[in-house]
Amino acid sequence: MRHYADLIVRAEHEVFIATNYWEDSHCAALVSDSLRVLSKRCLRRASDARPVVKLIYDRGTPKQALHNHVRVPPDAWAELGLPRAEELGGIRFEVVNYHRPPLGTFHAKYLVVDRAVACLNSNNIQDRPNVEMMIHFEGPIVDSFYDVALFSWANALDPPLPLLAKPPVHTDDYKFGWDNAHLKYIDTEFSSQAARTLLGKQQARDDQQDGRRKRVDGFGNAVRTAVGIHPGDAAGLGTDELIDEHPAMNVPEVETPNASRDNQGEIEDNANDPPDATDAVAGLRERPRDESQPAPSKADADSSAADNAAESEPPADAADAKNGQLGPELLKSDYDDAEKAHQDRVAAITTHLNATKFDGKGTVPDDASLDDFRPHMMHAPHAPVPIAMVNRAPKGTPGHESTNDVPQNIAWLSAFKYAERSIFIQTPTFNASPVIPATLDACRRGVDVTLYLDLGFNDLGEMIPFQGGTNEQVINSMYKTLNAEGKQDKLKVYWYTAKDQSKPMSAAKKARNCHVKFMAVDDCIAIAGNGNQDTQSWFHSQEVNVLVDSPALVAEWRAGIDANQNTRAHGLVDPADGVWRAPDGRVVESSGTKTSGLFGSLKGISGAIRRVRGTGGF
Structure with a gap:
């Protein structure tokens, strides 16, 4: 969801978000905050043009027995964990709840931004301790995602998508890794730190809710399930109090060159922000490169695909390696005590994967396989593929x-x-x-x-x-x-x-x-x-x-x-x-x-x- 947010806040024209399950959660709060940031940036523009954002999700309602695509009015957004209408004055936002009763679930999960980028992911927009997979796409395949989005929406577009009649012109000049303008903001350490504790709090609330549900769920819910009605979750997950505890989950608005992303508080107006959204985007923090390292050579690009999968991430500096970065950056050579090396390397991965109150301990031996663990994988440069x-x-x-x-x-x-x-x-x-x-x-x-x-x-x-x-x-x-x-x-x-x-x-x-x-x-x-x-x-x-x-x-x-x-x-x-x-x-x-x-x-x-x-x- 961090990548979703980084793409959304930089949108120029339109955003289409599709998910099976939108749950008022920390992941949803991250996406909602990105919409708030996008709106505020667009209000600073000299142009009156406002990006159009569409969200489609699935949570059954009796209304879908007559019309599968139910428009969600602005006064219902807040109870879903979405921003209120008055917070989104700089964009034009529309929401649809889509389900085909009783069994026709909208199980799709993808994002399309400016007809230029698409993300296809296995995860819903909710907090779950799952290992997931997301793929970032550019090129002609994005048009296919765009077509699917239009077919899925089905309703009249109100307002229409600005690029509907303006298909992009694709070239073969694709950039990879941190040379790609859409990927240079990925920060693995930041994302994992933000997720771990927040998901733990989410799980604590889930446990409490499960106890209440066991007392109230019964035959009535079984009947509602059979006709495609999804019972709602009453908890206020992703509330401001929890988000405030971990401001890293907030989408950064504009950062000065010396600002640290981890010190960002809630999103606030900044009188020094540039008035144009393009300039504002340029002011955001990019992932720092180690300038002491040589630029990738053609030989690097031509090396084996498996090696590229493991080695494509730029090296972290020594301070990051010793301060919570994941297993691969904690090398055995950093330690005189082999047992201490094992505990730290395995514990770092365990902490990342737990992401909940689960208090299990790592049980694997410390061997070379730990060096492979990398939540983000940048592809080696390659020509367009079918x-x-x-x-x-x-x-x-x-x-x-x-x-x-x-x-x-x-x-x-x-x-x-x-x-x-x-x-x-x-x-x-x-x-x-x-x-x-x-x-x-x-x-x-x-x-x-x-x-x-x-x-x-x-x-x-x-x-x-x-x-x-x-x-x-x-x-x-x-x-x-x-x-x-x-x-x-x-x-x-x-x-x-x-x-x-x-x-x-x-x-x-x-x-x-x-x-x-x-x-x-x-x-x-x-x-x-x-x-x-x-x-x-x-x-x-x-x-x-x-x-x-x-x-x-x-x-x-x-x-x-x-x-x-x-x-x-x-x-x-x-x-x-x-x-x-x-x-x-x-x-x-x-x-x-x-x-x-x-x-x-x-x-x-x-x-x-x-x-x-x-x-x-x-």
């Missing part, structure tokens, strides 16, 4: 049709069908009826299939009849089939294991999750975006994904995925039965939620309620 958008429209009615005429589903099935050597998938859930036989058929053809899945993610919701079952149930069944055919060695399943851990963490405990949605085939193409490999994403939700044909980018993404988790090192299940076992034989399961039958179905209804409220996994 990209296609592969989506699905929402389908509200029950049923599992529309497998063969949906671009998303066709892309996934084609990837399985035409894979020659390897298939890699990371997804929270894996139970859609088409994906299971497609995986088995690939294994039978001799294709190596690797699955990174979450142990216990949204188990309650997946236990609803016809949803497909939990990850554990599905994997156990698949291994039974493959063992009977002697093909079990072609399938390797791993439970997500955090970078600081030596065994999987049960997502059912709500401590840590991995929410990434990614597929790679033959190390050549990738499909990434919003869609899970579950029944909801295959048959009902609106999803936005991209198919990218680039071995170099696939290598960088794969390297980045493995660098930021220990799944490959410690998460492999036993191919005999799909169960993870420690060296001493201990088993990690998802809190006993393998239950099926009537009891499992009743628990599944409870999970569905949590899911549509945003308190479960989605």
